Amino acid sequence: MISAARLFARQGARGTSIDEILGEAQAGKSQFYHYFSDKDELIRDVHNMQIERMLALHSVIYEQLDSWEGYRLLCDTVLHLLESQRFQNGCPIGSLANELAAADELVRMDTEQYFDRKKAAVVRGLTAMKLRGELRADTDVQGLADFVVICLQGAKLVSKVRRGADAASVALEHMLKHLQSHCV
Amino acid sequence: MISAARLFARQGARGTSIDEILGEAQAGKSQFYHYFSDKDELIRDVHNMQIERMLALHSVIYEQLDSWEGYRLLCDTVLHLLESQRFQNGCPIGSLANELAAADELVRMDTEQYFDRKKAAVVRGLTAMKLRGELRADTDVQGLADFVVICLQGAKLVSKVRRGADAASVALEHMLKHLQSHCV
DNA sequence: CGAAAATTATACCGCACGGTACATTAGCCC
DNA sequence: GGGCTAATGTACCGTGCGGTATAATTTTCG
Numbered sequence: 551m552i553s554a555a556r557l558f559a560r561q562g563a564r565g566t567s568i569d570e571i572l573g574e575a576q577a578g579k580s581q582f583y584h585y586f587s588d589k590d591e592l593i594r595d596v597h598n599m600q601i602e603r604m605l606a607l608h609s610v611i612y613e614q615l616d617s618w619e620g621y622r623l624l625c626d627t628v629l630h631l632l633e634s635q636r637f638q639n640g641c642p643i644g645s646l647a648n649e650l651a652a653a654d655e656l657v658r659m660d661t662e663q664y665f666d667r668k669k670a671a672v673v674r675g676l677t678a679m680k681l682r683g684e685l686r687a688d689t690d691v692q693g694l695a696d697f698v699v700i701c702l703q704g705a706k707l708v709s710k711v712r713r714g715a716d717a718a719s720v721a722l723e724h725m726l727k728h729l730q731s732h733c734v
Numbered sequence: 735m736i737s738a739a740r741l742f743a744r745q746g747a748r749g750t751s752i753d754e755i756l757g758e759a760q761a762g763k764s765q766f767y768h769y770f771s772d773k774d775e776l777i778r779d780v781h782n783m784q785i786e787r788m789l790a791l792h793s794v795i796y797e798q799l800d801s802w803e804g805y806r807l808l809c810d811t812v813l814h815l816l817e818s819q820r821f822q823n824g825c826p827i828g829s830l831a832n833e834l835a836a837a838d839e840l841v842r843m844d845t846e847q848y849f850d851r852k853k854a855a856v857v858r859g860l861t862a863m864k865l866r867g868e869l870r871a872d873t874d875v876q877g878l879a880d881f882v883v884i885c886l887q888g889a890k891l892v893s894k895v896r897r898g899a900d901a902a903s904v905a906l907e908h909m910l911k912h913l914q915s916h917c918v
Numbered sequence: 919c920g921a922a923a924a925t926t927a928t929a930c931c932g933c934a935c936g937g938t939a940c941a942t943t944a945g946c947c948c
Numbered sequence: 949g950g951g952c953t954a955a956t957g958t959a960c961c962g963t964g965c966g967g968t969a970t971a972a973t974t975t976t977c978g
Contacts, residue, residue, distance in 0.1 A: 561837060564746065580957065584954085588937080640832065644832075652894075696901040696904050697909070701885060703892055708880075711842060712849065717880040720874075763966095765927090921978095923977100924975065927971085927972070929968105931969095933966090935962105937962090945955085
């Protein structure tokens with residue numbers, strides 16, 4: 551399954567055959583159909599695994615989103631993750647969602663929930679700052695959280711196409727600046 | 735070819751068979767292989783057509799990016815385009831790039847150029863405003879242009895997953911606000 | 919008209935893919 | 949050990965796919 555995840559991130563789900571996965575995982579077909587009913591189920595399971603994996607990986611950061619250092623850390627972490635794969639993969643969740651959102655409603659909904667949870671983390675952080683009086687009282691926390699999610703997702707897509715972090719990192723810098731413009 | 739474009743936008747390139755395209759286009763296989771050497775060539779041609787089509791469709795708006803009304807018009811147009819397809823397609827160029835950037839270097843490079851041209855339009859507009867003294871002299875025009883491209887791309891992806899424009903439109907509103915924060 | 923060239927229809931090929939059948943092994947409980 | 953179930957190996961099947969061959973049709977133009 552982790553082989554599948556890696557291949558899906560690189561080539562997409564439809565661009566990866568079951569045999570290819572099994573080849574890399576050194577497994578036979580019988581094992582596959584013992585654990586999964588069909589390819590769609592594998593895809594959904596892999597996708598959910600990636601979602602949980604990503605949320606877990608960033609959980610520590612998500613708890614720091616009540617400070618600008620937290621947001622900077624978030625951006626840096628995202629960029630480093632992209633760089634560690636030489637900008638060839640982009641966002642595994644976003645990529646798979648983009649590929650299959652129209653074809654597989656379950657994938658679409660799971661991805662929507664992923665965005666919701668990511669957004670919720672930002673909302674928590676910004677709300678805490680607001681309550682502490684660090685942000686102006688009229689700050690649109692919900693809207694800013696959507697803004698952050700969209701910027702991150704866009705940055706990951708563009709860095710994949712550009713095979714580099716330059717545009718993404720400077721854009722995220724502007725995202726940060728906009729957040730900070732809501733300081734009292 | 736316009737049938738192919740429509741199907742690719744809905745189901746992705748790999749999720750669309752040649753026969754399916756020919757069925758909708760009411761054409762035979764011989765015609766296809768008369769005009770294209772293989773499926774990859776069709777994909778690239780469709781992709782380039784979409785790029786030119788999109789740039790042409792927005793060319794009037796791109797000339798107005800030296801005013802905030804221009805940027806608002808850009809956001810509104812993008813959102814309306816998404817809505818007109820009931821948020822099922824997202825960005826045809828971004829989606830195809832996301833699907834094939836890793837597999838087809840030509841698609842990747844064409845998409846990169848598309849981003850470049852989009853960015854250039856923003857750079858032109860902002861530079862004009864800067865020269866007119868409407869923007870602060872230290873405004874990072876290049877960075878802001880990357881920022882705009884990334885926000886738009888992210889907004890299109892998220893609206894596709896969310897099947898709605900709410901998050902996207904509020905995020906683009908914040909993008910606008912950030913741009914305007916560079917006023918003198 | 920009539921030959922040459924471009925265009926279209928249709929039947930077909932090879933194959934890689936998703937999925938199945940069935941035999942074999944390994945673990946487990948009594 | 950012996951019987952039972954879960955796990956694995958492997959050979960195979962049907963089909964939908966990308967792509968080809970070839971013939972029929974239309975168009976072009978002298």
